[in-house]
Amino acid sequence: MPGLPAGLVVTRRTPEFDAASLPAALRRDHRTRPGTWALIHVLEGALAYRTQDPPGESILTPGNPGLVRPEQPHAVEPLGPVRCFVEFHAAP
DSSP: OOOOOTTOEEEEEOOOEETTTSOHHHHSOBOOOTTOEEEEEEEEEEEEEEEETTEEEEEEBTTBOEEEOTTOOEEEEEEEEEEEEEEEEEOO
């Protein structure tokens, strides 16, 4: 999976979520804002990560984060017990 473009900085980070606390909004298709990239980090367990444009699905695990491009429709689904967070990046 390609990485973040050079020069971006972390602008925000969500709290840690588990399978019970993962918000419903993240489980259905949603998008980042224009100019905002995200990395979905899994600390324990696994998440199914689905993108609509381009269509695809991958399994996120510790050490294998999900990259979200600006305005890219995507959703995640816990695959059993999980701990994760999302880190947002943008130009300074």
